[in-house]
Amino acid sequence: MQLFVFNFYGTTFLVIYGMVIIMGTVLELGATPAPAPAPAPLLPPSEANAILNSGWWNLSQLDSHNICSWYGIDCNVAGSITGIRCPLGTPGIRLATLNLSVFKNLEWLEVSGCGLQGTIPPDIGNLPKLTHLRLSYNSLHGEIPPSLANLTQLERLILSNNKFQGPIPRELLFLRNLTWLDLSYNSLDGKIPPALANLTQLKILHLSNNKFQGPIPGELLFLKNLICLDLSYNSLNGEIPPPLANLSQLDSLILSNNNIQGSIQNLVFSKSLTWLDLSANKISGTLPVPQTNFPSLKLLNISHNLLFGSLKPLSVGNQLAPLTTIYLRNNSISGKIPLELGYFLNTLDLSYNNLTGTVPLSMENVYDLNLSFNNLNGPIPYGLSESRLIGNKGVCSDDLYHIDEYQFKRCSVKDNKVRLKQLVIVLPILIFLIMAFLLLVRLRHIRIATKNKHAKTIAATKNGDLFCIWNYDGSIAYDDIITATQDFDMRYCIGTGAYGSVYRAQLPSSKIVAVKKLHGFEAEVPAFDESFKNEVKVLTEIKHRHVVKLHGFCLHRRTMFLIYEYMERGSLFSVLFDDVEAMELDWKKRVNIVKGTAHALSYLHHDFTPPIVHRDISASNVLLNSDWEPSISDFGTARFLSFDSSHPTIVAGTIGYIAPELAYSMVVSERCDVYSFGVVALETLVGSHPKEILSSLQSASTENGITLCEILDQRLPQPTMSVLMEIVRVAIVAFACLNANPCYRPTMKSVSQCFLTQLTPLNIPLREISLQQLMSQELRHYLNL
Ligand SMILES: *[C@@H]1O[C@H](CO)[C@@H](O)[C@H](O)[C@H]1NC(C)=O
Numbered sequence: 174m175q176l177f178v179f180n181f182y183g184t185t186f187l188v189i190y191g192m193v194i195i196m197g198t199v200l201e202l203g204a205t206p207a208p209a210p211a212p213a214p215l216l217p218p219s220e221a222n223a224i225l226n227s228g229w230w231n232l233s234q235l236d237s238h239n240i241c242s243w244y245g246i247d248c249n250v251a252g253s254i255t256g257i258r259c260p261l262g263t264p265g266i267r268l269a270t271l272n273l274s275v276f277k278n279l280e281w282l283e284v285s286g287c288g289l290q291g292t293i294p295p296d297i298g299n300l301p302k303l304t305h306l307r308l309s310y311n312s313l314h315g316e317i318p319p320s321l322a323n324l325t326q327l328e329r330l331i332l333s334n335n336k337f338q339g340p341i342p343r344e345l346l347f348l349r350n351l352t353w354l355d356l357s358y359n360s361l362d363g364k365i366p367p368a369l370a371n372l373t374q375l376k377i378l379h380l381s382n383n384k385f386q387g388p389i390p391g392e393l394l395f396l397k398n399l400i401c402l403d404l405s406y407n408s409l410n411g412e413i414p415p416p417l418a419n420l421s422q423l424d425s426l427i428l429s430n431n432n433i434q435g436s437i438q439n440l441v442f443s444k445s446l447t448w449l450d451l452s453a454n455k456i457s458g459t460l461p462v463p464q465t466n467f468p469s470l471k472l473l474n475i476s477h478n479l480l481f482g483s484l485k486p487l488s489v490g491n492q493l494a495p496l497t498t499i500y501l502r503n504n505s506i507s508g509k510i511p512l513e514l515g516y517f518l519n520t521l522d523l524s525y526n527n528l529t530g531t532v533p534l535s536m537e538n539v540y541d542l543n544l545s546f547n548n549l550n551g552p553i554p555y556g557l558s559e560s561r562l563i564g565n566k567g568v569c570s571d572d573l574y575h576i577d578e579y580q581f582k583r584c585s586v587k588d589n590k591v592r593l594k595q596l597v598i599v600l601p602i603l604i605f606l607i608m609a610f611l612l613l614v615r616l617r618h619i620r621i622a623t624k625n626k627h628a629k630t631i632a633a634t635k636n637g638d639l640f641c642i643w644n645y646d647g648s649i650a651y652d653d654i655i656t657a658t659q660d661f662d663m664r665y666c667i668g669t670g671a672y673g674s675v676y677r678a679q680l681p682s683s684k685i686v687a688v689k690k691l692h693g694f695e696a697e698v699p700a701f702d703e704s705f706k707n708e709v710k711v712l713t714e715i716k717h718r719h720v721v722k723l724h725g726f727c728l729h730r731r732t733m734f735l736i737y738e739y740m741e742r743g744s745l746f747s748v749l750f751d752d753v754e755a756m757e758l759d760w761k762k763r764v765n766i767v768k769g770t771a772h773a774l775s776y777l778h779h780d781f782t783p784p785i786v787h788r789d790i791s792a793s794n795v796l797l798n799s800d801w802e803p804s805i806s807d808f809g810t811a812r813f814l815s816f817d818s819s820h821p822t823i824v825a826g827t828i829g830y831i832a833p834e835l836a837y838s839m840v841v842s843e844r845c846d847v848y849s850f851g852v853v854a855l856e857t858l859v860g861s862h863p864k865e866i867l868s869s870l871q872s873a874s875t876e877n878g879i880t881l882c883e884i885l886d887q888r889l890p891q892p893t894m895s896v897l898m899e900i901v902r903v904a905i906v907a908f909a910c911l912n913a914n915p916c917y918r919p920t921m922k923s924v925s926q927c928f929l930t931q932l933t934p935l936n937i938p939l940r941e942i943s944l945q946q947l948m949s950q951e952l953r954h955y956l957n958l
């Protein structure tokens with residue numbers, strides 16, 4: 174379990190690997206056939222000899238006159254080697270057999286997951302132009318050679334997942350251009366050298382899973398560009414240097430599983446910090462206040478420490494804090510659980526503490542809850558699963574099975590139960606009526622404000638048990654809907670979503686609308702009921718060209734339905750699935766769909782506080798109207814979803830679109846939508862779900878020469894040059910969004926802005942652009958992502 178979270182990259186890899194198995198398809202990674210023999214650039218003999226004598230490539234399969242065309246080799250126009258990547262299928266290769274001193278123009282040496290053995294030879298320092306050195310996931314051992322210091326152009330040094338020993342050489346401080354240093358998962362020891370502070374361009378510093386000792390050097394505060402700092406799983410001690418907490422770009426700070434001491438009550442973390450993991454240390458004192466100590470934090474993990482005192486500071490001013498996930502397992506927290514915590518948290522683990530008092534009803538709203546092994550008492554709130562309260566001897570239940578299983582007390586008074594039942598019936602209705610009233614007030618306000626002659630007409634009908642609200646400038650009546658769908662006859666059903674069926678209804682005015690109906694039995698399941706209300710709540714706040722419009726909704730006995738604008742072309746998924754429609758959806762339209770979706774998501778994420786997270790972006794939830802303009806639909810899972818707690822492992826979203834981090838963290842953030850958007854964007858270009866590409870992204874051998882043009886939907890003609898530029902941009906954006914680490918995905922705002930800017934031509938042959946190039950940092954910079 175512990176490994177699961179802290180092995181950040183390893184985990185992501187595993188998770189994705191799991192997805193590969195689910196999807197069942199693996200990309201065939203054959204060497205792409207060499208293009209028709211163009212006049213091969215003449216490689217300098219020294220470089221050619223070094224390659225031929227290295228033993229890295231199986232010469233019996235390759236054309237030794239055109240080394241530049243080999244898989245894993247990149248050359249510049251002058252015919253000198255600029256990039257060397259992992260060759261295919263030669264196990265047990267060594268760096269020492271490649272004469273590194275001859276490659277005067279080498280910029281990339283990326284031999285990752287390639288079974289490299291031995292040590293790093295000192296002549297690695299003879300590569301004057303090297304910017305990227307990645308040797309991760311191999312079996313290299315020995316010390317990190319000080320000669321690396323000669324690689325003054327180096328931007329990325331990634332040596333993780335090997336068996337390196339010894340200290341970090343002081344000489345590394347000469348690598349002034351380094352932005353990414355990853356030495357995690359080795360056996361390095363000694364202190365973290367304060368001289369690292371000289372690497373002022375550093376954005377990512379990963380030193381986790383080594384044997385580093387001593388304090389965290391306060392000098393790291395000079396790393397003003399640092400975004401991710403991961404020092405977990407070492408033996409570091411001392412306190413967290415206060416200025417470090419306040420680094421202005423820092424997004425993730427991971428110091429778990431060390432021996433860090435002191436209190437964090439007076440630490441003020443920067444406004445950029447969203448992820449703080451201090452678990453499994455020796456932190457003591459009372460809890461900090463979110464609004465003052467970490468105003469932008471989303472995830473806080475201080476499990477397995479020595480904290481005491483009450484939970485009060487967490488609920489001070491909480492509604493405004495973006496904090497949604499708190500782990501405090503295994504501390505000595507006492508006192509009652511503040512009611513307010515249930516209003517803003519998705520995940521709360523308070524197990525193994527000394528909490529007392531009853532369980533607040535609001536806990537029902539917490540998506541992933543663990544209150545076990547405390548001293549709580551009283552009845553279990555309706556809708557909360559007993560399993561979340563195991564080990565609380567004072568808690569009582571009326572479910573004989575659970576009393577037996579978890580040794581709860583029996584709730585003696587029958588009265589309680591009856592009252593609870595009444596509450597369960599009355600409360601939702603009350604909430605609903607209040608909501609409806611607020612909605613009415615809001616709509617009226619809108620009507621007064623717009624003097625437009627198309628102003629919406631609003632009518633509320635309340636006769637007997639029928640209650641409808643319209644937000645539509647034509648007229649719709651409850652009876653019209655019933656007549657038009659012949660009382661929801663299957664013939665009019667055009668789809669079944671996660672939370673109900675959708676019908677097509679032609680009104681007497683000949684206007685067509687889509688009606689989403691929850692059936693009686695569905696309306697009684699809290700999850701569906703909740704999702705319905707959620708959708709109303711979210712959609713009434715949203716007005717955007719690319720978000721599906723809600724015309725109104727009705728509540729009739731136990732039947733509820735929502736009325737939307739009708740989208741003639743159905744979902745993007747169904748269009749791409751159908752060969753005829755897919756061919757109608759030409760490249761221009763496809764690029765437009767991706768852009769529209771990006772603008773809508775940017776609006777949801779950045780024009781609301783707190784942001785609206787959709788959580789289920791997929792090709793099925795992007796609908797198209799008669800002009801092929803996209804609209805995002807299905808807000809049933811958006812924002813605060815509370816669902817049947819007997820299924821605590823359900824993650825909202827569609828398999829194949831869910832961000833990898835959700836598989837192990839349950840942290841819902843905008844970045845999960847960004848990932849799903851990346852899948853949809855790629856799917857739009859490829860023409861079907863891009864399973865193989867997603868899985869190859871994670872395997873060590875992404876480094877294959879597949880070009881963008883090869884993966885484009887082959888049902889359409891090859892794009893013209895002007896559209897190809899746009900397609901390349903969509904692809905660069907998509908791959909950036911698909912980054913396994915949420916830290917490095919762009920925001921929807923930057924994506925949306927990037928789509929609004931004019932493209933300046935790229936000076937690379939677009940028809941030959943490879944997936945690997947599309948993923949490069951250079952092209953991301955080109956788009957300002
Ligand atoms: C929180 O910390 C505990 C202890 O180190 C760990 O087991 C758990 O997985 C962490 N959770 C997250 C989401 O980081």
Ligand SMILES: *[C@@H]1O[C@H](CO)[C@@H](O)[C@H](O)[C@H]1NC(C)=O
Pocket residue numbers: 231232233234262263
């Ligand atoms: C090189 O390729 C040939 C032909 O595919 C194969 O028979 C041979 O075993 C390979 N050699 C090595 C060292 O992998």
Ligand SMILES: *[C@@H]1O[C@H](CO)[C@@H](O)[C@H](O)[C@H]1NC(C)=O
Pocket residue numbers: 219272274275
């Ligand atoms: C590596 O190449 C250089 C330049 O061609 C040469 O001087 C040197 O002897 C070579 N080293 C080995 C071990 O072959």
Ligand SMILES: *[C@@H]1O[C@H](CO)[C@@H](O)[C@H](O)[C@H]1NC(C)=O
Pocket residue numbers: 325326349350
């Ligand atoms: C660092 O990068 C800059 C700009 O990219 C470059 O001009 C400089 O030569 C590089 N090297 C060093 C040692 O600063």
